Amino acid sequence: MSRLHDMGGRFGDGSIPVPRNDENEVINFEPTFKYEWHAKAWAITLASGALGEWNLDISRHYRECLPPKDYINFSYYEKWLAALVNLLIDKELISLNELKEYVSAAKNGTLTKFSDKDVKLDHRTWLAKDVQKTLGWGGPSVRDTNLKPVFDIGDKVITQNYSPNKDVSGGHTRLPKYAMGRVGVIHSYNNNHVFPDKNAHGFGENPLPLYTVEFKSSELWGELAESQNDSIFLDLWEPYLKLSPN
Amino acid sequence: MMSDKKNIAEGDNHSHDHAHSHLPSDPELRVKAVETLLLNKGLIDSKTLDELIDTYENRIGPKNGAKVVAKAWVDLEYKKRLLNDATSAIRELSYQGRQGENMVVVENTPETHNVIVCTLCSCYPWPVLGIPPTWYKSDEYRSRTVREPRKVLLEFGLSLDPKVKIKVWDSTAEIRYLVLPMRPKGTEHMGENELAELVTRNSMIGTGLPKEIK
Numbered sequence: 001m002s003r004l005h006d007m008g009g010r011f012g013d014g015s016i017p018v019p020r021n022d023e024n025e026v027i028n029f030e031p032t033f034k035y036e037w038h039a040k041a042w043a044i045t046l047a048s049g050a051l052g053e054w055n056l057d058i059s060r061h062y063r064e065c066l067p068p069k070d071y072i073n074f075s076y077y078e079k080w081l082a083a084l085v086n087l088l089i090d091k092e093l094i095s096l097n098e099l100k101e102y103v104s105a106a107k108n109g110t111l112t113k114f115s116d117k118d119v120k121l122d123h124r125t126w127l128a129k130d131v132q133k134t135l136g137w138g139g140p141s142v143r144d145t146n147l148k149p150v151f152d153i154g155d156k157v158i159t160q161n162y163s164p165n166k167d168v169s170g171g172h173t174r175l176p177k178y179a180m181g182r183v184g185v186i187h188s189y190n191n192n193h194v195f196p197d198k199n200a201h202g203f204g205e206n207p208l209p210l211y212t213v214e215f216k217s218s219e220l221w222g223e224l225a226e227s228q229n230d231s232i233f234l235d236l237w238e239p240y241l242k243l244s245p246n
Numbered sequence: 247m248m249s250d251k252k253n254i255a256e257g258d259n260h261s262h263d264h265a266h267s268h269l270p271s272d273p274e275l276r277v278k279a280v281e282t283l284l285l286n287k288g289l290i291d292s293k294t295l296d297e298l299i300d301t302y303e304n305r306i307g308p309k310n311g312a313k314v315v316a317k318a319w320v321d322l323e324y325k326k327r328l329l330n331d332a333t334s335a336i337r338e339l340s341y342q343g344r345q346g347e348n349m350v351v352v353e354n355t356p357e358t359h360n361v362i363v364c365t366l367c368s369c370y371p372w373p374v375l376g377i378p379p380t381w382y383k384s385d386e387y388r389s390r391t392v393r394e395p396r397k398v399l400l401e402f403g404l405s406l407d408p409k410v411k412i413k414v415w416d417s418t419a420e421i422r423y424l425v426l427p428m429r430p431k432g433t434e435h436m437g438e439n440e441l442a443e444l445v446t447r448n449s450m451i452g453t454g455l456p457k458e459i460k
């Protein structure tokens with residue numbers, strides 16, 4: 001009832017790849033991008049997103065929908081690139097034939113044959129002069145609506161079990177599996193935010209109350225909990241929650 | 247945003263063969279092919295790519311967050327504003343925008359230690375910390391931090407007293423978190439700029455502490 005990206009709490013993962021120097025001290029400042037292609041994969045994803053043909057939730061869902069085998073084997077930016085290509089094709093910004101043509105040229109080392117093409121920028125294309133302005137504004141997900149939150153701070157709530165996305169089987173959701181069917185306490189209400197379960201599927205923004213919910217470590221992990229004292233906080237939309245009967 | 251081009255209502259939204267399977271196996275070639283195609287179609291501009299990369303390689307990074315933390319250490323009124331409305335308080339230092347539209351700052355105390363994670367993807371407060379490090383995006387960190395934060399922190403060399411309460415913040419929505427670490431002892435004489443030098447990136451994620459003074 002979940003996808004591979006939803007990995008919170010799972011068993012089997014080894015040590016965290018913490019970078020250390022020769023004196024075995026933890027390194028705090030690595031290069032932003034390890035390889036040039038990481039930087040490029042990241043930048044073309046952002047620049048393509050700026051064309052306005054999809055939203056953040058759609059792009060997340062495309063990464064999550066990579067076949068499990070690929071999701072496991074791909075490195076981080078390989079996932080980004082694969083999801084981007086699928087989006088570009090589905091949104092008809094590029095065609096499969098064009099992709100094949102460029103891929104075969106890349107393999108043959110003849111990509112340069114395209115380079116002196118006379119390029120006319122699309123009217124949607126993100127220009128360098130607008131980069132700082134657009135980054136500074138960002139993409140706020142809070143929406144002004146009259147909607148009042150149903151729950152109060154301190155309310156005991158229980159999260160949905162099984163598939164939280166009511167519209168789409170296997171659809172996008174931001175309620176992780178490890179926190180499904182668990183009892184928590186409303187820690188704060190954070191205004192009304194675009195609802196990813198709808199927005200990722202093109203059903204509109206449907207802004208809804210967003211809460212931060214505190215779960216006791218023991219509620220999530222039972223006897224495996226490292227400490228009865230610890231807590232995990234998640235940001236959850238109202239439809240994920242019901243008042244807990246006990 | 248709903249498009250007539252392709253129905254994305256299904257969960258598995260690409261009903262045809264996955265287009266990405268046509269990409270070459272060498273990731274460098276893969277990126278080059280897609281980049282060249284998009285450039286030639288005029289859908290992206292190389293100057294924009296350069297500007298983006300330069301911004302996050304040279305201008306936006308953990309030094310921003312360190313300035314926020316140092317200011318909160320020396321200025322109690324600022325700290326209050328930061329804990330009350332982090333987005334506005336951080337904007338006072340001109341840090342704002344993409345992946346930091348809704349900021350929350352959580353404070354470490356002798357009784358409480360905070361740790362930030364994103365189990366579902368790699369959500370991270372870009373305006374104050376930049377692009378996340380590899381370990382933050384790793385399966386190991388994403389899967390284990392919510393279940394065994396104490397073991398995870400030990401791997402970063404951080405051993406917490408069992409009496410200290412750990413709060414793990416899983417960034418499941420568009421709120422982005424920053425940890426306000428405790429000011430190191432013996433730094434009473436230091437000014438904001440000197441203090442900022444002590445603030446490590448990991449101390450603002452909760453997987454480290456600020457540098458001690460020797």
